[in-house]
Amino acid sequence: MTSRKYTLKIPSQTDNLEIIRDFIFKIAEKNGLSGEIAGSIELAVDEACTNVIKHAYSFNEKENVRITVNVSSKRITISIVDHGSGFDPESFKTNSIDKRIRERESSGYGIFLMQKLMDEVSFDIHPDQKNEVRLIKYLK
């Protein structure tokens, strides 16, 4: 199978998360992934985009989120790019998640979920220039 590429550029609004999820789920399904795996990828991408909308762009609806999906026979790779303020991914490591749960924090679980749901999660953060979250799921 040759690789297939899909791109979505969408205004940074929580209202658009539903469209983003449908976009991801349909691509995963169309490429033969099970409903369970498609659901995991859908949730991971939702979490990444929610972070962009809330934290990188502080709900500024004039900004855009760009999502690129590459599907090959071996993996599905999703890149989420913004040009917002960025953040320190180190502050969301697993040990800080235990602390968040212990202290009943109501936010800060998104990156932890991404890491649980995907095979690889990486961040390339350059505040106010280009921030990229890359999610990879290997296909059997």
Next chain:
Amino acid sequence: MSGFEVERRDKENISCLYVKGFLDAHTAPQFEEAIQNLVDEERFKIIVNLCDLTYISSAGLGVFMGFIEDIRSKGGDLKLSNMTSKVYKVFDLLGFPNLYEIYEDENEAVDKYQKA
């Protein structure tokens, strides 16, 4: 159409919230408002029936987390019931089943409150 609805039914001192659709960063404030209304009315024995909830992200989970301590400190609880396996999986990934009472059926949660 927001894709999310919450309906409240009171049974004596127990309030049940029936949530429907998807709970994400867009719809979580609506759910938060429904729980806040109960807290404001000092109705702390709450059951959330999730049978028609099709999707939840961490924004939705955060709403449960934001209220649980306050409600328990007032002698109440947030008990959950009728969760689909898809929604349970997300709760489980964060270890939330250790923090919340989760029942297969709403009546079991009602019994638990009545026998307490």
